[in-house]
Amino acid sequence: MNTEPLDFEKPIFELERQLVDLRELSSSKNIDMDSEIRKIEEKITRTKEQTYRNLTAWQRVQIARHPQRPYTLDYVDRCFDDFLELHGDRHIGDDQSMPGGFADLEGRRCVVVGQQKGRNTKDNLLRNFGSAHPEGYRKALRLMRMGEKFGAAIVALIDTPGAYPGIGAEERNIAEAIAFNLREMMTMRVPIVAIVIGEGGSGGALGIGVADRVLMLENAYYSVISPEGCAAILWKDRKHAPEAANTLRITATDLKELDIIDEVIPEPLGGAHRDHVAASATLKTVLRRHLAELDAIGLDELLQLRYEKFRKFGKFKG
Amino acid sequence: MKKAFAEASSHAYIEGTGSGPPRNTTFPIMALFKRPSLKGLGLKKNDMPEGLWHKCPECGQISHEVDLKQRKRVCQKCDHHFTMIASERIEMIADPGTFQEIDAGLDSVDGLGFKNYLEKVKSYQQKTGLKEAIVTGRAKIGGRPAVIGVMDFRFLGASMGSVVGEKVTRAIELATDEKATVVLFSASGGARMHEGILSLMQMAKTSGALARHHLARLPYISVLTHPTTGGVTASFSTLGDVILAEPRCMIGFAGPRVVKETTHQNLPPGFQTAEFMMEHGLVDRIVHREEMRETLSRLIRYMSRA
Numbered sequence: 001m002n003t004e005p006l007d008f009e010k011p012i013f014e015l016e017r018q019l020v021d022l023r024e025l026s027s028s029k030n031i032d033m034d035s036e037i038r039k040i041e042e043k044i045t046r047t048k049e050q051t052y053r054n055l056t057a058w059q060r061v062q063i064a065r066h067p068q069r070p071y072t073l074d075y076v077d078r079c080f081d082d083f084l085e086l087h088g089d090r091h092i093g094d095d096q097s098m099p100g101g102f103a104d105l106e107g108r109r110c111v112v113v114g115q116q117k118g119r120n121t122k123d124n125l126l127r128n129f130g131s132a133h134p135e136g137y138r139k140a141l142r143l144m145r146m147g148e149k150f151g152a153a154i155v156a157l158i159d160t161p162g163a164y165p166g167i168g169a170e171e172r173n174i175a176e177a178i179a180f181n182l183r184e185m186m187t188m189r190v191p192i193v194a195i196v197i198g199e200g201g202s203g204g205a206l207g208i209g210v211a212d213r214v215l216m217l218e219n220a221y222y223s224v225i226s227p228e229g230c231a232a233i234l235w236k237d238r239k240h241a242p243e244a245a246n247t248l249r250i251t252a253t254d255l256k257e258l259d260i261i262d263e264v265i266p267e268p269l270g271g272a273h274r275d276h277v278a279a280s281a282t283l284k285t286v287l288r289r290h291l292a293e294l295d296a297i298g299l300d301e302l303l304q305l306r307y308e309k310f311r312k313f314g315k316f317k318g
Numbered sequence: 319m320k321k322a323f324a325e326a327s328s329h330a331y332i333e334g335t336g337s338g339p340p341r342n343t344t345f346p347i348m349a350l351f352k353r354p355s356l357k358g359l360g361l362k363k364n365d366m367p368e369g370l371w372h373k374c375p376e377c378g379q380i381s382h383e384v385d386l387k388q389r390k391r392v393c394q395k396c397d398h399h400f401t402m403i404a405s406e407r408i409e410m411i412a413d414p415g416t417f418q419e420i421d422a423g424l425d426s427v428d429g430l431g432f433k434n435y436l437e438k439v440k441s442y443q444q445k446t447g448l449k450e451a452i453v454t455g456r457a458k459i460g461g462r463p464a465v466i467g468v469m470d471f472r473f474l475g476a477s478m479g480s481v482v483g484e485k486v487t488r489a490i491e492l493a494t495d496e497k498a499t500v501v502l503f504s505a506s507g508g509a510r511m512h513e514g515i516l517s518l519m520q521m522a523k524t525s526g527a528l529a530r531h532h533l534a535r536l537p538y539i540s541v542l543t544h545p546t547t548g549g550v551t552a553s554f555s556t557l558g559d560v561i562l563a564e565p566r567c568m569i570g571f572a573g574p575r576v577v578k579e580t581t582h583q584n585l586p587p588g589f590q591t592a593e594f595m596m597e598h599g600l601v602d603r604i605v606h607r608e609e610m611r612e613t614l615s616r617l618i619r620y621m622s623r624a
Contacts, residue, residue, distance in 0.1 A: 183526070315516060
């Protein structure tokens with residue numbers, strides 16, 4: 001896949017370019033350059049390992065926001081069969097930044113909802129950069145309730161910079177739409193799995209994120225405030241976003257250590273955007289395992305465990 | 319666009335920002351169309367000591383502390399509702415002598431290793447005499463049992479961290495156990511940034527407790543006061559069976575500055591005021607402080623089965 005390198009990836013891209021040149025030279029001039037080629041290949045592997053195994057929080061944020069990263073509908077397409085999209089909140093309209101519908105995961109009926117971003121300007125206008133209006137949260141709730149009615153498991157794919165902070169969103173009570181989902185998701189009598197696949201932007205992410213299992217892709221982030229927003233407050237300058245990202249502890253590994261999420265889903269080396277097929281395959285395997293575990297738990301116990309899971313969050317004394 | 323979007327998720331309390339447009343000080347009636355200012359709500363170094371004179375930020379009327387306290391901190395000239403500290407508000411709504419505080423000892427810890435966080439908490443504890451941004455407890459309202467919680471904006475913008483979330487949750491759980499009404503007075507800048515994801519999760523925790531209270535068919539009255547924003551608005555504050563608001567208080571999800579930067583549009587008149595939010599269907603009723611106790615009693619009477 002053609003991708004623009006992120007800053008920290010430039011050395012890798014440069015080596016990969018050298019490798020291509022060398023191979024071309026070797027074949028066109030018919031010179032044996034195998035040892036040089038092997039050296040560069042080894043160096044590429046080493047550099048990749050060094051770079052991607054030691055990503056900073058801010059580098060992961062950049063990967064999470066990468067325009068070639070698989071989005072909600074990419075995972076729906078690759079992990080599920082027979083996706084049947086359903087539209088609208090039955091009141092105001094259909095929010096295209098929050099698609100959803102029935103889907104089949106190897107025979108397990110599901111309702112899938114999630115925020116969807118666009119890859120170009122036209123798509124992003126349609127998808128509102130993955131920032132849903134109240135209609136999106138209300139549509140998601142409607143579909144989830146329907147899933148509950150018919151015994152379909154709920155899968156929420158989270159990828160949003162935040163709920164949309166616009167005039168219409170405020171007029172139609174976006175805060176209430178999110179709050180209502182938080183309360184209602186706690187009482188749904190079907191298994192719920194939420195997966196942060198890219199950006200987990202604050203209340204807009206949590207608005208479909210109350211679940212029996214909360215999983216995160218390796219390079220996703222989940223935060224109460226964007227690193228830029230935090231930097232603007234703490235350092236009075238958005239340039240300090242990298243430090244803020246570190247301080248806020250927003251990476252999948254951090255959140256696993258803090259016991260906020262249940263599992264980190266590994267991504268292909270270099271990030272999910274480098275290999276949609278492999279990223280989707282891993283996500284599917286992990287999701288199936290969790291759904292199978294949850295399906296084995298009685299519904300009363302499931303709801304009790306879901307309550308306790310969120311009940312224990314917070315650190316204090318006294 | 320990009321810049322504003324990055325801020326889209328910044329529903330956290332922002333210290334020292336959020337003042338509205340220039341105040342109209344000549345025509346009090348115009349105040350209806352202005353967003354109330356957050357200025358002067360938090361503690362400042364040059365705060366006047368208690369017992370002196372207070373200037374109304376809406377009409378400029380000067381009132382003496384004693385008068386103002388007697389009038390439940392409402393301006394005698396323009397009805398502006400000054401911010402109220404938790405103890406005064408409890409006195410205003412609970413039947414006399416019935417309030418018993420619970421969970422008074424809960425204290426913040428530095429869950430994430432956030433620079434200077436605990437020093438900040440300590441300084442607010444010293445300035446306000448409070449341990450945290452909310453006071454909770456059992457009380458009676460109109461003779462009926464209730465568990466109440468009152469947020470105090472002076473304490474770090476009454477942002478919701480682990481302690482606020484835990485106290486709200488325990489209050490709701492207690493009410494569920496004792497089959498009591500919940501009454502929560504909100505005033506908050508939103509989630510507490512210094513506790514990162516832990517503060518975000520308080521939204522789910524408090525809402526989850528309300529789910530059980532709701533399923534038990536027990537009454538919950540949420541009262542929004544100036545200002546109710548961010549993560550608190552997007553959780554327990556807007557889940558009331560009935561949502562009341564004090565006149566002209568600010569109610570919103572994103573701050574007005576963020577909305578303006580994101581949309582590049584002029585904000586409509588009265589945007590995010592209680593009146594605006596009632597017109598748009600969020601608020602059941604705007605209640606003057608003089609009528610708050612009576613309104614709560616009437617509601618609880620209607621909502622109680624016995």
